[in-house]
Amino acid sequence: MKTTGFGNKVFDTVNFTLVLLLCLMIVLPFWYMFVLSVSDPFKVGMKEVALIPQGVNFKSYMAVLQENQIVNAYWNSIRYTVVGTFMVIVVACLTAYPLALQRFGSRKAITILFTITMFFSGGMIPTFMLIRGLGMLDTIWAVTLPAVFGFWNIIILRTNFQSLPRELFESAYMDGANDWRILFQIVIPLSGPILATLTLFASVGFWNAFFAPLLYLTSPEMHPLTIILRRVLVANEVLSSEAINSANSLVMDPIADAGRTTSIRMATVFVTIGPIVLIYPFVQRYFVKGILVGSVKG
Incomplete structure (x- = not known):
C-alpha cells in the first residue's frame, strides 16, 4: 500500500509538472506580446524588452482602437x-x-x-x-x-x-x-x-x-478581423499612418519608429483575438460535452 501511495504521488507530481510547463508554453507568448505592446517604443526598438514591461504606456492600444x-x-x-x-x-x-x-x-x-x-x-x-x-x-x-x-x-x-x-x-x-x-x-x-x-x-x-x-x-x-490580423502578422503591415502618428512620441528616431510599429502590431493582435481568448475559458466545457454527446450513439 505504501508503494502504491508513493507511486500515485510521483504520477501526480509528473502530471502537474507537465501541465504547468504546457501552460507556461501557452501563456508566455501572449505575455510577451502584451509586454511589447505596452512598453516604451525606444526600448522595444533596442530589443531591451523581455518579460517585464519597460516604460509602460497604452498609446498603441489607443491608436488601434481609434483605427x-x-x-x-x-x-x-x-x-x-x-x-x-x-x-x-x-x-x-x-x-x-x-x-x-x-x-x-x-x-x-x-x-x-x-x-x-x-x-x-x-x-x-x-x-x-x-x-x-x-x-x-x-x-x-x-x-x-x-x-x-x-x-x-x-x-x-x-x-x-x-x-x-x-x-x-x-x-x-x-x-x-x-x-x-x-x-x-x-x-x-x-x-x-x-x-x-x-x-x-x-x-x-x-x-x-x-x-x-x-x-x-x-x-x-467587408473584411473581418482575421483578415486584418493576417495583414498585420503575415503581410508585415501595420495600420494606417494616422494610427502610427497618433502613437508617436516627441522624439523622432528610427529605432523608436521600429519599436512603435512592433508595439502597434502586438496591440492589434491582442485587440483582435481578445474576445475569443476571454470567453473560451468559461465555455470550453461545452466543447468536451459536444464531443461526448456525438460519440455516445450513432
Whole structure:
C-alpha cells in the first residue's frame, strides 16, 4: 500500500509538472506580446524588452482602437458570427429532427448521402465558380452560407434527438400535435445543452473563419478581423499612418519608429483575438460535452 501511495504521488507530481510547463508554453507568448505592446517604443526598438514591461504606456492600444479598419472589422466579424450561427442552428434543427424519426423511411439513405459530403467536396475552384455564379461574391452570404450545411452539427443534434424518450413523441401525437409543434415545444426546449454546444461550435468557427473571407471578400470594408490580423502578422503591415502618428512620441528616431510599429502590431493582435481568448475559458466545457454527446450513439 505504501508503494502504491508513493507511486500515485510521483504520477501526480509528473502530471502537474507537465501541465504547468504546457501552460507556461501557452501563456508566455501572449505575455510577451502584451509586454511589447505596452512598453516604451525606444526600448522595444533596442530589443531591451523581455518579460517585464519597460516604460509602460497604452498609446498603441489607443491608436488601434481609434483605427477605422479595426472598428469596421469588428462589426463584420460580429455580424458574420451572429447571422451564420443562427442559420446553422435553424438548418441543423430542421434537418436533424426528421432524421431522428424512425417512421421516416428514407432517413438512412439521406444520412449516408450527407455523410459522403463530409469527406468529398466539389473542390475550391468549382466552389468559387458556384459562389460567383450565385452572385454572392463580396457579400455576407459567401462567408455564412457554405458553412451552414455542415453535416457534423446535424449528426450531433440528431444523436441528441434520438436519445429523447419515445413516449414524449407518442403522447404528443395522441394529443393531436403535429411535427412542427413537437419540434418547437418539446424537442428544442429539452435540447438546450446540446444547442448551446452547437452555438459555441458555430460561433468560434465563424469568428475564426479565414479562408472563406480571404477567397470570397475582395472589398476591404467587408473584411473581418482575421483578415486584418493576417495583414498585420503575415503581410508585415501595420495600420494606417494616422494610427502610427497618433502613437508617436516627441522624439523622432528610427529605432523608436521600429519599436512603435512592433508595439502597434502586438496591440492589434491582442485587440483582435481578445474576445475569443476571454470567453473560451468559461465555455470550453461545452466543447468536451459536444464531443461526448456525438460519440455516445450513432
